[in-house]
Amino acid sequence: MIRRSTWWAAAAGLLLAGPAAAQPAALPPPYQGAYQPHGVDEIGLWHEADEEERQLAASPLRIRDERLTGYVTSVLCATVGDDRCGSVRVYVIRAPMFNASMTPNGTMRVYSGLLLRLRNEAELATVLGHEFGHYERRHTLAAFKERRSGTDAVAWMALLTSLGASYQTMQNFQNFQLAVYGGFFRHGRDQEREADKLGIAYLNRSSLRPQSATVVWQHMMAEAEASASAKGLKKPNFRYIAFAASHPPYAERAAYLAELAAPDGADRDDGTERYRAALAPFLAQFLDDQIKLNDFGASEYLIQNLATAGWTATLWLKRGDLYRTRGAPRDLAAAADFYAHAVQLDPTLAEAHRGLGLSLMKTGRPSEAVAPLQTYLRLRPDAVDAGMIQTIIPGGPQ
Amino acid sequence: MKGLFWAFLLAAGLTLVVGNPAQAQERSATRQGFELAPNSGKKILVFRPSISVGAQSTGGLFEPNGDWTDKARTNLQAALEKAQASLGNAVIAAPEAYGDDAQTLQEHLQLFAAVSDAVIKYQFFVGNRLPTKKRDNKHAVFDWSLGKGVADLPGAKDADYGLFLFTRDAYGSTGRKVLQVLAAFGPGLAVKSGQHEGYAGLVDLRTGDLLWLNADAAMGGDVRDAEGSEKRIHQLLEDFPGSTPPKAQPQGPAQAKP
Amino acid sequence: MTRHRTLRRMLAFAAIAALPLPANAHKLAEKGTPVTIADSTLSVTPTRDWNRLSGRIGAHAERWTLDGEQLNDVTFYAGVAPGEPLLRERSKKKDPLPKFRQDMLLAEVPELLERTYRTGRDARDFQLSGAAPGKFLGRDGVTFAYQVTDSEGLIRKGEARAAAVNGKLYLVTFDAPRLHYFDQVVDDARALMGSATL
Numbered sequence: 001m002i003r004r005s006t007w008w009a010a011a012a013g014l015l016l017a018g019p020a021a022a023q024p025a026a027l028p029p030p031y032q033g034a035y036q037p038h039g040v041d042e043i044g045l046w047h048e049a050d051e052e053e054r055q056l057a058a059s060p061l062r063i064r065d066e067r068l069t070g071y072v073t074s075v076l077c078a079t080v081g082d083d084r085c086g087s088v089r090v091y092v093i094r095a096p097m098f099n100a101s102m103t104p105n106g107t108m109r110v111y112s113g114l115l116l117r118l119r120n121e122a123e124l125a126t127v128l129g130h131e132f133g134h135y136e137r138r139h140t141l142a143a144f145k146e147r148r149s150g151t152d153a154v155a156w157m158a159l160l161t162s163l164g165a166s167y168q169t170m171q172n173f174q175n176f177q178l179a180v181y182g183g184f185f186r187h188g189r190d191q192e193r194e195a196d197k198l199g200i201a202y203l204n205r206s207s208l209r210p211q212s213a214t215v216v217w218q219h220m221m222a223e224a225e226a227s228a229s230a231k232g233l234k235k236p237n238f239r240y241i242a243f244a245a246s247h248p249p250y251a252e253r254a255a256y257l258a259e260l261a262a263p264d265g266a267d268r269d270d271g272t273e274r275y276r277a278a279l280a281p282f283l284a285q286f287l288d289d290q291i292k293l294n295d296f297g298a299s300e301y302l303i304q305n306l307a308t309a310g311w312t313a314t315l316w317l318k319r320g321d322l323y324r325t326r327g328a329p330r331d332l333a334a335a336a337d338f339y340a341h342a343v344q345l346d347p348t349l350a351e352a353h354r355g356l357g358l359s360l361m362k363t364g365r366p367s368e369a370v371a372p373l374q375t376y377l378r379l380r381p382d383a384v385d386a387g388m389i390q391t392i393i394p395g396g397p398q
Numbered sequence: 399m400k401g402l403f404w405a406f407l408l409a410a411g412l413t414l415v416v417g418n419p420a421q422a423q424e425r426s427a428t429r430q431g432f433e434l435a436p437n438s439g440k441k442i443l444v445f446r447p448s449i450s451v452g453a454q455s456t457g458g459l460f461e462p463n464g465d466w467t468d469k470a471r472t473n474l475q476a477a478l479e480k481a482q483a484s485l486g487n488a489v490i491a492a493p494e495a496y497g498d499d500a501q502t503l504q505e506h507l508q509l510f511a512a513v514s515d516a517v518i519k520y521q522f523f524v525g526n527r528l529p530t531k532k533r534d535n536k537h538a539v540f541d542w543s544l545g546k547g548v549a550d551l552p553g554a555k556d557a558d559y560g561l562f563l564f565t566r567d568a569y570g571s572t573g574r575k576v577l578q579v580l581a582a583f584g585p586g587l588a589v590k591s592g593q594h595e596g597y598a599g600l601v602d603l604r605t606g607d608l609l610w611l612n613a614d615a616a617m618g619g620d621v622r623d624a625e626g627s628e629k630r631i632h633q634l635l636e637d638f639p640g641s642t643p644p645k646a647q648p649q650g651p652a653q654a655k656p
Numbered sequence: 657m658t659r660h661r662t663l664r665r666m667l668a669f670a671a672i673a674a675l676p677l678p679a680n681a682h683k684l685a686e687k688g689t690p691v692t693i694a695d696s697t698l699s700v701t702p703t704r705d706w707n708r709l710s711g712r713i714g715a716h717a718e719r720w721t722l723d724g725e726q727l728n729d730v731t732f733y734a735g736v737a738p739g740e741p742l743l744r745e746r747s748k749k750k751d752p753l754p755k756f757r758q759d760m761l762l763a764e765v766p767e768l769l770e771r772t773y774r775t776g777r778d779a780r781d782f783q784l785s786g787a788a789p790g791k792f793l794g795r796d797g798v799t800f801a802y803q804v805t806d807s808e809g810l811i812r813k814g815e816a817r818a819a820a821v822n823g824k825l826y827l828v829t830f831d832a833p834r835l836h837y838f839d840q841v842v843d844d845a846r847a848l849m850g851s852a853t854l
Contacts, residue, residue: 043463060809060811289780385787387789516727
């Protein structure tokens with residue numbers, strides 16, 4: 001599916017290119033071969049991850065679709081190389097958040113909310129490469145060791161403090177504790193930076209367009225801004241690092257990823273068409289999971305973003321649902337309009353007729369609502385809510 | 399921010415000593431009328447036990463240990479077989495489940511966790527008991543179930559009872575033990591070294607009824623060796639129906655052990 | 657994902673051994689004795705004994721159970737006014753829950769519950785399996801059924817009734833694991849829902 005013949009050519013080209021302004025990321029380290037855990041801590045962490053994977057494999061939240069899982073795996077392999085990706089098992093999880101994670105034993109979890117938000121294969125490769133970077137650098141183990149030595153120190157300090165508890169020693173203890181925990185979070189953020197850099201290095205070497213990496217974070221900022229604005233919150237500060245922030249701020253990530261992308265990769269394919277084709281069967285469900293989260297700004301942003309490739313009946317339908325369920329009078333008028341677009345593009349889309357009828361009913365146009373509601377029942381005589389819809393058709397059930 | 403500090407302290411297993419009276423809490427209960435007569439030759443199907451063994455760092459962090467966990471899995475299985483053999487019961491390990499079977503099993507394990515959660519919250523914590531359950535208890539009724547669906551679980555056909563086991567052990571590291579000893583000299587700070595918790599539940603594989611449940615946050619026996627594992631199994635199966643000569647049941651919440 | 661997480665929390669709690677006495681113990685709702693729900697005008701007459709859980713999950717909500725809310729949960733939402741959510745909001749500003757609206761159609765009430773479960777209870781899947789007109793509180797209302805999967809992966813079935821009276825929403829739901837518990841209690845739950853009056 002993905003051409004890998006250009007792989008090494010691209011990597012070689014990168015060495016020669018050497019742009020003056022920005023320095024692309026260094027090459028990833030040579031592959032070390034299938035890795036086995038060493039030492040008590042690492043073997044222990046693998047063991048826990050193995051048990052979790054057993055449960056994950058049988059979880060009802062796992063999306064058991066061979067094609068989708070196979071597609072995500074193929075993008076991972078195209079990014080990090082076939083030798084590396086052989087040690088990974090990919091699980092697609094039904095969860096509407098932007099997230100992916102990888103455990104030390106090679107279990108890669110990819111959330112449906114992540115797939116909904118990305119626009120192409122290169123962006124997916126950015127995230128998968130990042131997670132793989134954590135795995136290759138064995139970050140879980142390092143974070144665990146850091147946490148252990150830190151909490152050990154805090155425990156000793158707590159003891160000393162309790163032996164001579166005065167206001168001042170309590171104060172000192174709290175400052176010390178704050179410094180130690182601040183250190184964990186800082187360490188965590190440094191790991192994220194390292195994983196980002198490794199991720200972009202894989203991407204530079206792949207056949208995909210590395211300039212897409214920065215776009216992931218640009219979109220995350222825009223979505224967060226849209227979400228905050230619709231909730232009446234002030235614009236998020238994308239440069240500020242909160243004490244307990246697990247990741248570097250979006251703006252920083254967007255900036256260094258742009259800088260580290262190999263300039264000669266800019267003309268490469270970003271795999272938009274392949275990505276859309278793979279996601280198509282799941283788009284309606286993933287979008288539905290999102291619009292029901294009561295996050296109007298983010299949902300509207302995502303729909304608009306998906307629509308840059310052209311409005312489809314599904315996008316109009318989901319946008320109609322989003323506005324109708326928020327339900328202000330102007331939302332209902334807008335919803336009726338959106339459903340009408342959906343019906344125009346796909347007259348057989350039953351839910352769009354339903355939404356249109358309900359919206360018209362609520363905007364004080366019950367006579368216009370009759371036809372679409374009847375169409376809904378004709379298209380879906382066995383709809384689960386057929387009985388309920390019957391009752392709101394003026395004149396009542398026949 | 400203050401909440402954060404407390405969270406950290408708690409996470410490290412350090413608690414300030416306060417004069418709160420501990421609330422009455424029970425650890426096990428048995429379904430009314432359930433008895434497992436010695437040498438009745440019953441077969442007990444053991445669902446893959448959830449076993450996790452590690453160390454506790456000075457700061458209270460759980461450090462999983464693969465080698466200890468593997469040893470504990472083997473030791474506990476052997477100890478369980480031995481204990482049940484002495485009671486005249488046979489122990490069978492549940493077969494590995496695949497595909498739809500694995501999902502059905504997982505759903506039942508989830509249900510068992512939800513039932514155990516409810517029993518601990520609304521039965522073992524006496525002060526939090528549900529009024530209808532309080533009345534049931536007066537008549538020694540302990541009535542919870544997983545339903546008849548358990549009969550279709552892999553391996554259930556060949557057994558009479560199903561046993562769920564969960565243990566988590568964190569052995570205090572040297573640093574933790576030293577911290578504990580030193581803290582004992584000072585005022586106001588209690589350090590617990592090691593954490594040993596477990597629960598076990600027995601289910602009738604025909605009806606799904608929960609026959610017996612034991613949940614304990616402070617268990618003994620070192621699961622890393624054979625002898626300790628036997629002790630642990632004894633404790634986990636304490637009050638296991640048929641494990642002791644029948645004693646006269648007193649009045650009140652008769653079957654529940656304070 | 658980890659089914660033992662909750663239990664571990666409970667056991668850890670037990671280890672600290674300082675569980676405060678509940679401020680209000682759970683109350684008994686006796687068979688045949690009318691009970692007023694959540695200080696509203698809604699009352700029910702149970703056909704068997706139930707437990708009324710202490711602690712409010714919403715301004716107008718009251719939870720009843722037989723074995724614990726994990727296993728069977730009848731929740732009454734008694735008189736939700738326009739602009740109000742069903743459950744208490746964790747953060748009004750940052751994590752707002754969906755609100756009941758004056759112009760909401762009865763056919764849209766299942767959507768309100770679904771959106772509330774997805775936002776307030778982290779439900780990952782919610783399938784409506786039926787929605788039909790049904791009398792509730794002596795008014796024309798809606799009866800609906802659903803299946804919901806929580807973030808831990810436990811699958812529950814549910815059934816609900818709702819009606820709007822004087823611009824306020826009255827809703828009662830029954831949720832229980834689809835294994836065993838739903839079928840075991842659904843008749844009692846229906847009888848309880850059916851006994852509701854204003």
